[in-house]
Amino acid sequence: MNVTTGEPVRARYPLLSSTGFLWFWSADSLSMVGTYITALALQVLAVQTLRASPIELGVLGAARWLPYLLFGLIAGVLVDRYRRRPVLVVADLVRAGLLALIPLSAAMDVLSMPLLIAVVLVFGTVSLAYDAAHQSFLPTLVPPELLTPANARLEQSSAVAQTCGPVIGGWLIRIVGAPLAIMVDAVSYLISGLIVARLRVAERSGPPEHRNLRRELREGLTWVYGHRMLGPLALASHGWFFGSAMVSTVYVLFVIDELGFDAAALGLTFALGGVGAVAGSSVADRAGRRFGIGPTIIAGRWLTPAGYALIPLAHNGVTGLTLLCTAQFLFGVSIGVDSPLEMGYRQSVTPDRLLGRMNATMRSLNRAAIVIGAPIGGVLAAWLGIRWTVWIAVVGLLIPALALIASGFRHARSGADQSR
Template sequence: MRKNYPLLTSAAFIRFWASDAVSMFGTYVTAQALQVLAILTLGASAFELGMLRAAQWLPYLLFGLVVGVFVDRYRRKPILVGTDVIRAVLLAAIPVSMAADALTIAGLIGIVFAVGLLSLVYEAAHQSFLPSLVPKSLLAQANARLEQTSAVAQVGGQALAGYLIRFAGAPMAILVDAGSYLVSAVLLARVRVDEADISPPPGGRSVRTELAEGWRWVYHHHALGPLALASHAWFLFTSMVSAIYAYFVIRELGFDAGAYGATLAIGGVGAIVGSSGTARIRRNPDTLSPMVWIVDAISSN
């Protein structure tokens, strides 16, 4: 406990951590609720379900580097609060539209794309906001806490989502997520941090110049380059499976929302185990490569 003491006495970090936890739980609830809503309520086909899934991640592919450049030019806290509030409004529009019998699969895809873009902006600001809250010596520990929270949310959020959808309906589950974003925004607004010196002026450099520098730095880096390419491949093939998984489990196997959520929650257990080793890997990074090969070998069988 002594190692955690300085970190856990930081009111700014505690509020940031709490906002992240609330938001992550809500996010995993909605991720599942959207699939169920599209299949059971809107009668989405496998192709339409794939388009819905693609809409969530397409902003990351199209605007990832651009968003990073623009976020670096502004204070992070207003960005985090603003994106939370707007995402809450967009998600609340789903059950409202459904109540008015005006929700279509095309409209749902559009909302998901907008939420995905805002999530990209949020995550870019989120990553660069943390160093302003904790000293460098506690940064790895703080990141480990956030990763562990995300892993727990992946298990708990998806398990909760299944039963919330089953007993209250998918629209209500999505409304819960909208509320979680508002709670997150309130917590973030109460974080006291001085960002005056965090984002210096870009010195007259154009966005194109900064994009080119960022591209070269990431993809020419001896470690980040291969990791980035591996991440791209992982997202591509994982998204292909995820796009049809819900359709297969619900339509073909006849699982209800609770059972579907349980199958997703089981997969999150591995995330908890992995996040618990973050600090140890940081102290001994040479263990990372063998671990990656072991995981790849297991997952390919």
């Protein structure tokens, strides 16, 4: 019993009653820590060891997400046809093996930018299947009224991983080097896959009898872009990912090469982003209930350009590092506020038979925006310089935020809104 209110702990925290969710949350949290270590290690490996140019960094960033552009919609159809847990398990195990190839090739002295890009490309293809199943699997673990809190817990774990991962990654890179730091992520995926494999949930046993790929694709696209709330949200999200990809592509190069900070300082800036995400996700549910889903998400979208506007103002020294940390903190808050509300809303208004296609459609087109935005960021950085590239991205990020205000999405108030 709780000594303050007399209420049972599980009554106050109903997610504790879902054993399946707790295991799923644990697996997701573990792999996320490794993911942020790898995100940092890959860029440091490319910049410091392989001496990648801005354009090569753009190609590397695009390779991770290119499969979403090529196969994303088909992945959504397949996830809606079959059980999702086996997809999650196999994807985790395959990704563990792929990441292990990077330190192995480095040890054999055969690692190069083309090989690194190829590994990342295959890794992105497997992650595509995982992501489509991951976002559609959660509604089988918790009831609709707990989707937003459950997504908030997942986002908080991601935020903590974002806080710890880059710091751990920065020190691991300094001590053992970037290739071996990536091996930590490989182990985390292996453990995550074994945890998810032990989950027992009720899912469909097989594909539907009548299948028509074209019709199923069209049905998913019509649901997303024909919905009077999801449509504007999807288009604004694509614009947000485009602008953010431009900044993230050149950020590491700016911090390490132009400003002269080391990997530990770079990891610190990313860690402050994680702190911001924890803060944002901690208030997301309450803010959504008080101010409405739409207005709260829109507020989060404005924080991204506000934070990124600080990056081109930074120079070396303590003041510059402080500006970079503040920029990442504001960016983290924007994600922490936005993500759980958006995901909970999307999951609650979409029927189960369309969850895979809805999630794959939005996620794939978001990643397609990264595929386009990342190389453009690299080309602009080589042509105009990094500071001007970031300013262009900041202006671009203001456009989807303004578009959401002008759309009907500003009236979205709860996940129960099924209006079309």
